[in-house]
Amino acid sequence: MLKRILRDGAASVVVTIVMLGLPVAAARADYWVCPPVGPCFVVVETPGEEGGGAPPGGGGGTGTQECTSGGIVVPCWQAGWGYLNPADGCYYILESPQPPADDPVWEGREPGEGAVYRQRCFGSTIGDLVWRADPPPGTPGSLSPAELAARAVRELPMQGPQIGISPSESGAGLVGLPVWLWTAVTPQTWGPITATASVPGLSVTARGQATKITWDLGDGQIIVxxxxxxxxxxxxxGASRSPTCGYDGYSRSSRAQPDGRYAVVATTTWQVDWWVAGGGVTGAETVTRESTTSIRIDELQVVTG
Incomplete structure (x- = not known):
């Protein structure tokens, strides 16, 4: 059996590796052990080793969620320690029973105004009592990183294209002539753009970048x-085609369309990446924003003598 023991000292972490002549994979903490006396240490099992990854009495990760502390993957929950706050790398568990009203930890507040948790950070075997107005991130009842990320994404002022089109909305084009399509490039219309959402102990930043614009020209043609x-x-x-984004030309006039114009819909696809301050939890999603305009297309008139 290959195990690696990471001992947590006051100022640094000393890693002792029992090699036994075998190659060692990247460090992954399966569980921490804190004896009554002495420093805590984390046991790292060989990937795939039977029985690895779960401390006696329960613990381990929750589902596919993965948590890190100091760059090492650790359980998101541990029996007796509670849930990991990814923002500070400490575990929190609701103190039960809650301290009496005259306990200094309340700092003059009334019991029931927030709650007292036991905070255990690596290197601490007993843990400290701390008061919090809200449940610490990562604990039941608190905002998860993904929930806070959704809030950050909502704060991103991403917009649909600031449509540019030729012929312009105030003019008219002709059947068969090229149509140019573009958007003004700003952080709001093309990116990159960032926003951050925070609650006590947890901060998530989201970054949006446009990746494409889908143009519905109103005559059944789609340009991406x-x-x-x-x-x-x-x-x-002049009458040249756009070198980057355009339509070769309408085959029919817009005379039969509502108001005599083709409705044009431009939809921007945004790639949004988000991450927790301090690392450890990341995610990504795709969102869209659209804008509309219209265009008048006339038939080419042939004049004969």
């Missing part, structure tokens, strides 16, 4: 561009 497009300049571009 993985760039913001190129702004049309009549003096430079």
């Amino acid at each position: 561009c993985d760039n913001p497009g190129t702004r049309y300049d009549k003096a430079k571009h």
Whole structure:
């Protein structure tokens, strides 16, 4: 059996590796042990070893969630220690029974105003009593990193495209002539843009970056561009096609459309990545934002003598 014991000292962590002539995988903490006297230590089982990953009496990770402390993967919950707060690397468990009203830990507050938890950080065998207005992150009843991330994502001022189109909305195009499509590039319309959501003890930052714009031209044609497009300049571009994002041209006039115009819908797809301050928990998701405009297309008139 290959085990690695990481002993937690007051100022540093000393790693003792029993090699037995075998290669050692990346450090992964299966459980911590804290004897009545002396420092705590974490036992690291060989990946795949039978019985690894669960301390006597329960513990271990919860589902597929993975928690880290000091760059080492550790259980998100441990019997007698409670739940890991990913923001400070300490475990919290509700003190039971709660201290009496005259206990200094309340700092003059009334019992029931928040609660007292026992905080155990690596290197501490007893733990400290701390008062908190809200449950510590990671504990039942608190916001999970993913829930706080959702709040951060909602705070991102991502918008649909600031549509640029040629011919412009105030003018008219002709059947068969190229149409240019673009968006003004700002943090809100293309990114990158960031926002942070925080509660006591936990902070999550989300970063949004646009990856593509899907253009519905209103005549059944869909154009997908993985760039913001190129702004049309009549003096430079004339009747040429866009080099980055455009439509070869409508095949019919817009005369039969509502208000005599094609409705154009532009939908931006955003990649959003989020992470907990201090590391350990990350995630990603995709969101969309859309904008609309319209365009008038006339038939080319042939004049004969």
